[in-house]
Amino acid sequence: MKPAPFRYVAAQSVEQALALKAEHGDEARFLAGGQSLVPTMNFRLTQPAMLIDINPLTELAGLKNGAGDNVRIGALTRYRTLERDPTVADRLPLIAEALPHIAHPQIRNRGTIGGNLAHADPASEMPAIVLGLGGRLRAQSVRGERWIDASDFFIGALTTALAADEMLMELELPAAPPRSGSCFMEVSRRRGDFAMMGVACTVRLDADGRCAQARIALCNAGEGPVFAAQASESLVGGAIDAARIADAAKLVQGEIEPGGSIHASKEFQRHLAGVLIKRTLTTADQRARRDH
Amino acid sequence: MTTETHDIAVTVNGKVYKRTVEARLLLSDFVRHDLLLAGTHVGCEHGVCGACTILFDGVAVRSCLMFAAQADGHSLETVEGLAPDPEHLHPLQEAMRDCHGLQCGYCTPGILMTMKAFLEETPSPDEAQVREALSGNLCRCTGYQHIVDAVLLAAERALGSSK
Numbered sequence: 001m002k003p004a005p006f007r008y009v010a011a012q013s014v015e016q017a018l019a020l021k022a023e024h025g026d027e028a029r030f031l032a033g034g035q036s037l038v039p040t041m042n043f044r045l046t047q048p049a050m051l052i053d054i055n056p057l058t059e060l061a062g063l064k065n066g067a068g069d070n071v072r073i074g075a076l077t078r079y080r081t082l083e084r085d086p087t088v089a090d091r092l093p094l095i096a097e098a099l100p101h102i103a104h105p106q107i108r109n110r111g112t113i114g115g116n117l118a119h120a121d122p123a124s125e126m127p128a129i130v131l132g133l134g135g136r137l138r139a140q141s142v143r144g145e146r147w148i149d150a151s152d153f154f155i156g157a158l159t160t161a162l163a164a165d166e167m168l169m170e171l172e173l174p175a176a177p178p179r180s181g182s183c184f185m186e187v188s189r190r191r192g193d194f195a196m197m198g199v200a201c202t203v204r205l206d207a208d209g210r211c212a213q214a215r216i217a218l219c220n221a222g223e224g225p226v227f228a229a230q231a232s233e234s235l236v237g238g239a240i241d242a243a244r245i246a247d248a249a250k251l252v253q254g255e256i257e258p259g260g261s262i263h264a265s266k267e268f269q270r271h272l273a274g275v276l277i278k279r280t281l282t283t284a285d286q287r288a289r290r291d292h
Numbered sequence: 293m294t295t296e297t298h299d300i301a302v303t304v305n306g307k308v309y310k311r312t313v314e315a316r317l318l319l320s321d322f323v324r325h326d327l328l329l330a331g332t333h334v335g336c337e338h339g340v341c342g343a344c345t346i347l348f349d350g351v352a353v354r355s356c357l358m359f360a361a362q363a364d365g366h367s368l369e370t371v372e373g374l375a376p377d378p379e380h381l382h383p384l385q386e387a388m389r390d391c392h393g394l395q396c397g398y399c400t401p402g403i404l405m406t407m408k409a410f411l412e413e414t415p416s417p418d419e420a421q422v423r424e425a426l427s428g429n430l431c432r433c434t435g436y437q438h439i440v441d442a443v444l445l446a447a448e449r450a451l452g453s454s455k
Contacts, residue, residue, distance in 0.1 A: 007296050
């Protein structure tokens with residue numbers, strides 16, 4: 001298995017990378033961690049005419065503070081860095097909890113969060129999490145830059161709102177607020193495999209312990225990451241008790257459109273979603289109470 | 293389509309190699325075919341099996357998911373660089389032999405390189421940590437138990453000798 005021939009350019013600056021992408025459009029691909037792109041090239045499912053290697057652009061990696069209580073993560077930040085950065089565990093606990101589920105150590109050593117989001121695999125954890133957290137993403141091209149809400153960024157399977165000349169530069173996520181709890185769980189056949197179903201949820205409680213906000217997102221539950229709007233909304237205003245959680249699980253099962261596979265039928269995926277909603281909501285609520 | 297080449301200089305196990313490579317040449321094939329360091333094995337060639345794991349600037353990576361051109365100016369370690377001299381094994385290799393951590397041996401180079409980086413970062417691991425660190429390396433012979441034993445033994449011996 002050898003990739004088809006292509007032109008390789010190790011980018012020396014963001015300007016050069018963007019100029020090349022503007023010139024070559026969809027014929028050129030950015031090479032970040034390469035952990036999703038290179039396998040498809042080895043299978044010749046992808047045959048880009050040019051690879052623009054952005055790994056030398058180290059200014060695209062790392063975490064910093066954004067506006068208010070937000071955290072900004074550079075697109076070239078590797079999972080390895082996120083796993084070891086105490087800021088992630090402290091301020092983005094949902095990401096910290098999901099990281100061990102993402103493939104294997106060697107893949108996480110190389111793979112980047114920006115590459116993963118731009119690849120937009122519907123079964124991948126990070127798109128669902130960024131959507132669930134209500135994050136936004138900054139795209140840049142020779143024409144300028146723009147921020148895209150996560151809800152507008154993920155269009156479908158392996159499809160994002162990025163134009164042919166745009167590069168994903170960074171993302172901005174809200175840090176976990178006080179009196180909030182989050183939980184990520186997934187079911188996969190083996191450790192590190194893609195999830196048959198995965199759920200990311202966050203809840204925020206008011207001073208009386210009632211749900212002030214809930215956000216539920218799922219991976220491998222549709223053409224892209226799925227935000228379960230009805231179920232999320234249904235939890236607001238009351239205690240997150242067993243009855244409300246059961247109702248939310250039913251709503252989620254109606255909101256998702258899992259594709260099914262030889263490993264998990266659509267019915268089984270819906271069942272898993274229901275089970276995971278109950279477990280993640282219960283855990284997130286407990287964590288939020290501890291955070292009081 | 294014309295093939296494009298790049299002149300690269302790569303340090304492998306402390307030795308600098310200068311070669312001209314095709315842009316599409318995988319790092320795994322570069323190490324095996326161009327440098328003739330065939331200790332790095334190639335299994336699935338799409339990032340699943342872990343057999344081709346090498347250290348790239350000290351970090352364990354799948355060499356089948358990188359291009360040789362990306363290694364220009366970087367430092368690699370392969371299984372050939374593990375043993376200090378032809379008469380002695382690396383402590384991890386020693387422990388693998390003592391614990392029967394290999395049978396056919398195809399996955400072993402990838403496991404050794406993965407575990408070398410793991411033990412440097414986690415010198416006193418428990419069994420669960422070893423199993424998690426091993427999760428990206430497939431072995432069809434051993435059932436993993438003896439590999440886990442070997443890694444724990446190597447860690448124990450390293451800690452013992454540093455006391």
